[in-house]
Amino acid sequence: MKLIYTYLKKYWGYSILAPLLMLIEVVCDLLQPNLLAKIVDQGIASGDITLIVQTGLTMIGVAFIGMIGGFGCTIAASIASQNAGTDIRYELFTKVQSFSFSTFDRFSSSSLLTRLTNDVVQVQNLIMMLLRIFVRAPLLCLGGIVMAVSLNARLSLILVVIIPVVGITLFIIMKKGLPLFAKVQVKLDRVNQVVQENLSAIRVVKAFVRERKEKKRFHTANKDLRDMNVKAFKLMVLTMPIMMLCVNLSVVAILWFGGIQVNAGSMQVGQIMAYINYMTQILIALMMITFLLLYYSRAQASANRINEVLETKIDIVNINNPIVAPITKGSVRFDSVSFHYLKSPPILKDLSFSVQEGETVGIIGGTGSGKTTLLQLIPRLYEVSDGSISIQNQNIKSYDLKTLRESIGFVLQNTILFSGTILENLKWGNQEATIQEVEEVCKIAQAHDFIDQFPEGYNTVLGQKGVNLSGGQKQRIAIARALLKKPSILLLDDSTSAVDTATDAKIQKNLKSYLRSTTTFIVAQRVNSIMNADKILVLEEGRIASIGNHPMLMKESLLYQEIYRSQIQEGATDEE
Numbered sequence: 064m065k066l067i068y069t070y071l072k073k074y075w076g077y078s079i080l081a082p083l084l085m086l087i088e089v090v091c092d093l094l095q096p097n098l099l100a101k102i103v104d105q106g107i108a109s110g111d112i113t114l115i116v117q118t119g120l121t122m123i124g125v126a127f128i129g130m131i132g133g134f135g136c137t138i139a140a141s142i143a144s145q146n147a148g149t150d151i152r153y154e155l156f157t158k159v160q161s162f163s164f165s166t167f168d169r170f171s172s173s174s175l176l177t178r179l180t181n182d183v184v185q186v187q188n189l190i191m192m193l194l195r196i197f198v199r200a201p202l203l204c205l206g207g208i209v210m211a212v213s214l215n216a217r218l219s220l221i222l223v224v225i226i227p228v229v230g231i232t233l234f235i236i237m238k239k240g241l242p243l244f245a246k247v248q249v250k251l252d253r254v255n256q257v258v259q260e261n262l263s264a265i266r267v268v269k270a271f272v273r274e275r276k277e278k279k280r281f282h283t284a285n286k287d288l289r290d291m292n293v294k295a296f297k298l299m300v301l302t303m304p305i306m307m308l309c310v311n312l313s314v315v316a317i318l319w320f321g322g323i324q325v326n327a328g329s330m331q332v333g334q335i336m337a338y339i340n341y342m343t344q345i346l347i348a349l350m351m352i353t354f355l356l357l358y359y360s361r362a363q364a365s366a367n368r369i370n371e372v373l374e375t376k377i378d379i380v381n382i383n384n385p386i387v388a389p390i391t392k393g394s395v396r397f398d399s400v401s402f403h404y405l406k407s408p409p410i411l412k413d414l415s416f417s418v419q420e421g422e423t424v425g426i427i428g429g430t431g432s433g434k435t436t437l438l439q440l441i442p443r444l445y446e447v448s449d450g451s452i453s454i455q456n457q458n459i460k461s462y463d464l465k466t467l468r469e470s471i472g473f474v475l476q477n478t479i480l481f482s483g484t485i486l487e488n489l490k491w492g493n494q495e496a497t498i499q500e501v502e503e504v505c506k507i508a509q510a511h512d513f514i515d516q517f518p519e520g521y522n523t524v525l526g527q528k529g530v531n532l533s534g535g536q537k538q539r540i541a542i543a544r545a546l547l548k549k550p551s552i553l554l555l556d557d558s559t560s561a562v563d564t565a566t567d568a569k570i571q572k573n574l575k576s577y578l579r580s581t582t583t584f585i586v587a588q589r590v591n592s593i594m595n596a597d598k599i600l601v602l603e604e605g606r607i608a609s610i611g612n613h614p615m616l617m618k619e620s621l622l623y624q625e626i627y628r629s630q631i632q633e634g635a636t637d638e639e
């Protein structure tokens with residue numbers, strides 16, 4: 064449990080204080096039975112009221128001190144465990160932020176969510192238990208044995224028999240319980256996964272009228288979790304009666320053998336009572352140790368899952384001494400670039416082409432031909448598998464990642480906006496932008512007019528993911544957001560797919576005149592959107608089928624002619 068050590072180190076003061084305070088409580092707990100024996104054997108036997116009152120008051124005093132110890136311990140343990148938990152969560156979050164796209168492909172977002180929430184809580188609870196019980200139980204157990212033996216060595220033969228019996232029973236239960244609890248964790252994961260998938264895709268679920276099926280899927284996962292929990296806890300509840308049986312049997316044994324000794328005059332009644340007390344404490348301590356171990360193994364599974372995230376190597380990093388000077392001339396060159404995803408066949412195959420600063424490149428090709436993938440390689444969201452990409456004649460790997468990405472504007476295929484106002488969303492592109500600048504880019508992206516029509520204008524609050532906007536409106540805001548960055552390279556991934564053709568044409572025209580020095584990549588389904596580009600790449604199954612401008616391709620590329628004809632004949636479909 065390196066994890067616990069690492070994160071508890073910072074709160075070592077509390078981590079030491081808690082067990083120390085617990086020590087006080089344990090000592091107090093151990094003193095009580097002896098004091099009780101004193102009242103019975105000396106006070107009551109001789110009718111000494113003063114002794115009884117005095118000892119009684121001492122007992123109250125000791126109980127009070129013990130209570131302060133226990134209370135303080137809980138507080139210190141809480142502070143330490145909560146803080147450590149917060150730190151782990153923060154560290155996880157920071158790490159996840161630094162993940163590359165390919166790392167995200169590896170961890171599902173539901174599993175990341177479970178790790179950030181449930182797993183951290185498990186570890187946090189374990190820390191709490193460790194700081195309290197880890198000290199308390201063994202101390203109580205050992206202390207109890209010492210006190211019992213010193214009280215009456217011969218009676219302790221009973222302990223010699225009962226402790227191994229209880230120990231072995233608990234061990235067997237634990238051995239059976241551990242794998243069960245590990246399974247509970249897996250089932251819980253599954254429930255979380257189903258819930259998360261459904262919440263994030265609730266619109267699709269409804270659109271496809273999948274509610275019934277999804278409910279069933281959830282019910283199955285939920286039932287599985289319940290069954291596993293019941294199975295695990297059935298075993299756990301078994302410990303209670305077994306423990307009671309052991310306690311009662313030993314009480315009988317103590318009374319029996321103790322009684323004989325009392326009759327023989329070598330032991331007193333109060334001592335028997337104290338002895339029973341100590342023995343109960345010992346057995347309860349044993350039970351607590353078992354629970355702690357069970358909990359430990361459960362949290363261990365969580366800690367492993369946390370570590371898996373924390374120890375993930377960030378695959379896309381800066382080289383030593385990267386170029387930090389901003390990219391001003393966005394010339395781009397691909398040299399025999401190939402790419403495949405983590406576990407995919409080759410997606411891009413041996414692409415070579417170059418683009419001058421300020422040129423516009425259209426990219427067209429069937430779905431799955433690798434257009435999005437190609438764009439994602441430029442800001443190093445994924446790393447090329449082979450070959451190289453250069454900007455300003457420098458390999459993109461030699462740039463500082465932040466510099467590189469700040470110089471590139473990217474409008475993703477699926478527009479993502481955040482809850483907040485439209486203005487706040489736009490300013491993601493540039494925090495310092497003035498309202499004039501914002502309005503300027505919005506006019507270029509044909510967003511100004513519809514934003515202006517909202518009663519609140521630029522201060523209109525967007526729901527989560529911008530639900531209160533149409534697809535085409537979101538896309539135009541996303542374009543404006545990217546423009547506000549004043550990027551040297553602009554990547555538009557099918558960014559006007561939901562915008563009607565007339566508006567699209569206006570946007571293309573505006574972009575052309577606004578982005579004179581910006582190198583622009585436009586991925587589009589419509590030939591119209593890219594017709595005026597300086598260069599058009601026709602992608603087919605990850606290869607460049609042809610490259611050239613519109614008139615050239617119309618002459619030379621059969622594929623391009625085909626796409627063009629099919630669209631002209633169908634007539635552009637307007638949607639918004």
Ligand SMILES: Nc1ncnc2c1ncn2[C@@H]1O[C@H](COP(=O)(O)OP(=O)(O)O)[C@@H](O)[C@H]1O
Pocket residue numbers: 168404405406407410428429430431432433434435436437
């Ligand atoms: N994260 C990913 N992991 C594995 N394969 C992917 C991933 N993203 C896309 N692909 C695959 O790569 C291919 C190209 O995808 P993409 O670049 O999105 O195509 P396009 O944008 O041209 O429609 C597709 O076959 C797709 O299934």
Ligand SMILES: [Mg+2]
Pocket residue numbers: 434435436476556557
């Ligand atoms: Mg795509």
